[in-house]
Amino acid sequence: MTAFASAAGAAEGQEWAWEIRAVNGKGLDLRLRLPEIEGLEAEVRAAVAQAAARGNIQLSLKVTAQSGTERLDLSMPALGAALSALREVEETARAHGLTLAPCRATDLLALRGVVAQGGGEGADPAALKAAVLAGLGNVLGDFVAMRAAEGLQLCGVIAAQLDRISDLTEQAAEVAEARRPETAAALSAALARVMENAPGADAPRVAQELALLAVKADVTEEIDRLRAHLAAARALLAESAPVGRKFEFLTQEFVREANTLCSKSGSTALTTIGLDLKHVIDQMREQIQNVE
Numbered sequence: 001m002t003a004f005a006s007a008a009g010a011a012e013g014q015e016w017a018w019e020i021r022a023v024n025g026k027g028l029d030l031r032l033r034l035p036e037i038e039g040l041e042a043e044v045r046a047a048v049a050q051a052a053a054r055g056n057i058q059l060s061l062k063v064t065a066q067s068g069t070e071r072l073d074l075s076m077p078a079l080g081a082a083l084s085a086l087r088e089v090e091e092t093a094r095a096h097g098l099t100l101a102p103c104r105a106t107d108l109l110a111l112r113g114v115v116a117q118g119g120g121e122g123a124d125p126a127a128l129k130a131a132v133l134a135g136l137g138n139v140l141g142d143f144v145a146m147r148a149a150e151g152l153q154l155c156g157v158i159a160a161q162l163d164r165i166s167d168l169t170e171q172a173a174e175v176a177e178a179r180r181p182e183t184a185a186a187l188s189a190a191l192a193r194v195m196e197n198a199p200g201a202d203a204p205r206v207a208q209e210l211a212l213l214a215v216k217a218d219v220t221e222e223i224d225r226l227r228a229h230l231a232a233a234r235a236l237l238a239e240s241a242p243v244g245r246k247f248e249f250l251t252q253e254f255v256r257e258a259n260t261l262c263s264k265s266g267s268t269a270l271t272t273i274g275l276d277l278k279h280v281i282d283q284m285r286e287q288i289q290n291v292e
Contacts, residue, residue: 002022002023002024002147002150002290003020003021003022003143003144003146003147003150004019004020004021004022004143004146005018005019005020005139005140005142005143005146006018006019006020006139007135007136007138007139007142008135009131009132009135010066011127011128011131011132012124012127012128012131013065013066014063014064014065014066014128015063015064015065015066016061016062016063016064016128016131016132016135017061017062018059018060018061018132018135018136018139019059019060019139020057020058020059020060020139020140020143021057021058022052022055022056022057022058022143022147023055023056024055024056024289024290025054025055025056026054027054028049028052028053028054028055028057029055029056029057030045030048030049030057030059031056031057031058031059032044032045032059032060033058033059033060033061034060034061035061035062035063037063037125037128037129037132038125038129039129040061040129040132040133043133044059044061044133044136047133047136047137047140048140051140051143051144052143052144052147052292053242053244053292054242054244054245054292055292061132061136063128063132074114075113075114078111078113078114079108079114082108082111082114083108086103086108147292150290151291151292154287154290154291155237157287158233158237158284158287158288158291159234159237161280161283161284161287162230162233162234162237162284164280165226165230165254165277165280165281165284166227166230168273168276168277168280169223169226169227169230169277171273172219172223172226172261172270172273172274172277173223175267175269175270175273176218176219176220176223176270179266179267179270218264219260219261219264219265219270222257222260222261222264223261225253225257226254226257226258226261226277229250229253229254229257232250233247233250233254236250242292243291243292244288244291244292247288247291248285248288248289251281251284251285251288254281254284254285255278255281255282255285258274258277258278258281259274259278261273261274261277262274262275262278
């Protein structure tokens with residue numbers, strides 16, 4: 001299921017910002033981009049695993065020094081090295097009869113390594129970690145709410161598809177029931193033709209073989225299983241726990257019964273219903289890919 005959420009805050013002289021986004025996935029694929037805060041990653045993974053069971057999820061945290069708290073840190077070793085180098089340059093210049101312009105402090109500060117921008121080094125890591133984890137709780141709440149809203153919409157779509165499958169299943173049952181007399185007449189005619197063309201044939205044996213063929217062509221079991229799958233699917237829709245994987249397996253069973261119905265149809269009307277069933281089931285299977 002797709003979703004996006006973000007949250008920002010500040011603590012211990014630091015500004016932090018969470019961002020989480022997810023797209024469909026068969027399992028839980030969590031990718032993190034976190035700063036180096038001891039113990040943070042393990043707690044983040046545990047929190048996300050409780051909030052989501054499925055999807056390709058990207059979660060990032062940015063921590064920067066809060067505006068106005070930055071300072072310049074002077075590196076004494078680097079400054080000493082710069083002054084020593086400056087003295088050697090001036091002495092060499094004088095030895096060649098040259099006089100250099102006076103060096104200003106700003107020139108030294110501009111040298112690489114002499115100063116570094118810092119901020120937040122005095123922050124309490126534990127307090128900062130607690131603050132960002134509290135922010136994670138908020139962003140995960142928004143994330144779950146967005147996924148729940150999408151799930152509610154999908155529930156309506158899938159429920160309508162199940163209703164359509166139910167209607168087609170009952171149509172198939174009616175067609176199958178209506179063709180029973182026709183099937184019986186066809187078997188009687190087949191038995192008569194066999195006995196007419198093979199006078200020495202064993203009539204009870206031939207009738208038994210034809211009856212077996214009729215049983216193999218009967219779609220009652222497929223219709224009963226489709227009804228059972230419909231009941232199971234509606235029960236899954238009513239659950240509050242993640243059901244995406246279970247629903248995927250159930251749609252495979254729907255497909256199997258629809259295929260068997262088509263292969264055993266023996267009539268244009270039943271074949272048409274079977275093809276319609278396969279179409280709706282395929283549409284439902286695509287939607288199930290979005291369900292956690």
